[in-house]
Amino acid sequence: MNTEVNAGAQAPEKGYYRERNVLGSMTGRVVWREIGHLLPGSARGFTWLFVRDDADDRRDYRFHSINKAIGGLDNQSCMGV
Secondary structure, eight states: OOOOEEESSSSSEEEEEEOOOOSOOOOEEEEEEEEEEEEOOOSSSHHHEEEEGGGGGGHHHHHHHHHHOSOOOOOHHHTOO
């Protein structure tokens, strides 16, 4: 189930979230959040899309996300802080 959440809101599910721009395209930012933790702020109209909850392969997923991301990810996004 893919849940779309506003930037700065609490995460409704534990797992990975990908940032989407106002047109619905992925920006390349990926974060890991526990239930109830706040998602990062973003530009107006951007949202976060819940994409998966596989805790066991976080490192592998992060590696592939970084290699595919346009413009890369900052350390906060990579580490899921």
